Amino acid sequence: MKINQALDLDEAGLQERGARARERLLQEAMRIFADKGFAKASTREICQAAGTNVASIHYYFGDKAGLYRAVLLCPIEALTSEFANFDDPALSLEEALRCLMAAFLSPVGHGEGDEHAEHGMRLHLREMVEPSATYKELIAQHIQPHHQRVVGLLAKHVGVPGADDDALHQLAFALLAMVQDYCLSREFMKVLAPALLDGEAAVRKVLDRLVGYGVALVAHERAMRAVATD
Structure with missing residues (x-):
């Protein structure tokens, strides 16, 4: 029982961290896309500003275009x-x-x-x-x-x-x-x-x-x- 509870807590923690990371990406992407437009905005710059790795865009949004659509x-x-x-x-x-x-x-x-x-x-x-x-x-x-x-x-x-x-x-x-x-x-x-x-x-x-x-x-x-x- 305790092991299952610990696993549930770990999973909930991971989901919460994932939600926060996704939200940071959206906020920083909105700022950078607003400043530079889609073509000139760099996914690396967005991820650095959000404190995530470059692969996170692929994980949450598929690609740069998917991130832009979400924004x-x-x-x-x-x-x-x-x-x-x-x-x-x-x-x-x-x-x-x-x-x-x-x-x-x-x-x-x-x-x-x-x-x-x-x-x-x-x-x-x-x-x-x-x-x-x-x-x-x-x-x-x-x-x-x-x-x-x-x-x-x-x-x-x-x-x-x-x-x-x-x-x-x-x-x-x-x-x-x-x-x-x-x-x-x-x-x-x-x-x-x-x-x-x-x-x-x-x-x-x-x-x-x-x-x-x-x-x-x-x-x-x-x-x-x-x-x-x-």
């Missing part, structure tokens, strides 16, 4: 987990938009300390300027389904039966662009309006207004359709 996926999964239930039928439109938009704004109120989030944003900005095949694949697999959920939510509140309407896609892009800009343009905002995002209370006020703007956009789309059918 790109981390912020996407973190974001989508925060708004997982935004289209719950029990939620009002305002509640649904608040759930969705709050997920995008949550890193904004954390100040300067969240370097991991900063690196993730910089890496995704690189990909938005010059998207790789890996990034396009991740968009199709992990972002498009959530976009379709947003469009479905809007179809419900606009009062149309289908979610294949181009205007609804445009409305979804408009709603998310409003809130995404607070992440993408944060450095500009710090210069142009320093108090706007100064602390969590300020960010909550921004969220309140954005939700109101979103509700107004949906009402405008609904009114335009009503006029068109008269």
